[in-house]
Amino acid sequence: MTAASLRVAGQLRTAILGGTIGPGERVRQEEVAQRSGASRLPVREALRMLAAEGLIENEPHKGARVPRLSMREVDVMYRMREQLEPLALAESLPELTADDLARLGDLQDRIEQGGDVGRFLELDREFHLLTYRGCRVEQLTSTVVRLWNSTQHYRRAFVQLSGPERMWVVNAEHRLLLDALVRRDRTDAGRFLAGHIRRTRIELGHHPGVFEG
């Protein structure tokens, strides 16, 4: 019975990232406790953990809810990613093993096979986070994960709205990135990555509908 809070946190995390709990929705301690079979105390701890990950926000005596972000906020958070992820990649690249690179190729193959939106988001996330696997600086990786977490919902809405006709761009970018990684070229890799994020940010800006809800 180790770490009930970790279990609860995990359940809530997948529920939020999966879209079951959307922005603005409230998360009641009692309800979560009953659903997960634990008492309210580990739920409280789990909520604090998730707050640290940027998945919920906690207000005293008002409870926890999934944050609702404005377009401006998401835009700035994408700019943060443009700045930070190339750094993480540069830290990670020397540590990536041939096995990691093979797995990345595998993931990209599966992304190109297609699937529903949830499947793509999952694979895409796994792909990028795997490229940062070698980054040994906790603060950097956790910040990157936080940014991914907080913007996940809007990415989902965006992918749903824009449909599959622009998917070839993503695939081309991923392939170029992967090739640069295989060549151990940190400059090229960083450039492709920054461009990938920047393009997404700009396309997101053309879909204001994503932020109304």
Next chain:
Amino acid sequence: MTAASLRVAGQLRTAILGGTIGPGERVRQEEVAQRSGASRLPVREALRMLAAEGLIENEPHKGARVPRLSMREVDVMYRMREQLEPLALAESLPELTADDLARLGDLQDRIEQGGDVGRFLELDREFHLLTYRGCRVEQLTSTVVRLWNSTQHYRRAFVQLSGPERMWVVNAEHRLLLDALVRRDRTDAGRFLAGHIRRTRIELGHHPGVFEG
């Protein structure tokens, strides 16, 4: 009796930032509880909050301790600051009032008056964070604060070691930054700021003694 956890968190925060509790030191729940007159439960919540701020790290069943960072980690965290703080400044600049700018001038005056290390760290922190006051993107400001928090101890050790003979450089940089802010020149301001952080990072790299202990 609202929010005992917030009170406890505040006490611990100033203790850690002030250097009373150093890197590697353990923080026992019971001890903190007695010292602050609360029970252990709010202490647990406070520890989770501080973990979110990067001030302590929590391991299951092993307790909380102030993280001990390697030179490489601090170096990367300074690189993160170089990337993120100009962004925060650009967001903030249009929102800064004449009053804010006056207060910044005041703070810099007081920095130039001199004082002990703790005083300088306090004023320097207040100066920089005030320049980000207009940044309305929570994730960005909280990330910046986290980076300041985590590296505070090493900054203190560095300032103590290097003494006051290089203080004129800091003052010149602050004055140039402030002037750019008054002129509402975001490009200049971002450049001076990035340079300020970068120089500090490099000088820190010349003092490996800071990271042993």
Next chain:
DNA sequence: GCTGCTGGTATTGGATCCAATAGTGGGAGG
């Protein structure tokens, strides 16, 4: 003399109960 086990102790994690607070609905007064 060293190593590995085993018991004790210190410390953290979890459950239950009680207190405090915010949000809400109904009633009285204008």
Next chain:
DNA sequence: CCTCCCACTATTGGATCCAATACCAGCAGC
């Protein structure tokens, strides 16, 4: 009929007690 206030309820915050786990010291066996 509208508004303001008050009490009620739903929900979160805190205290105390109990359980589980990690650390440590001492002992036995090799």
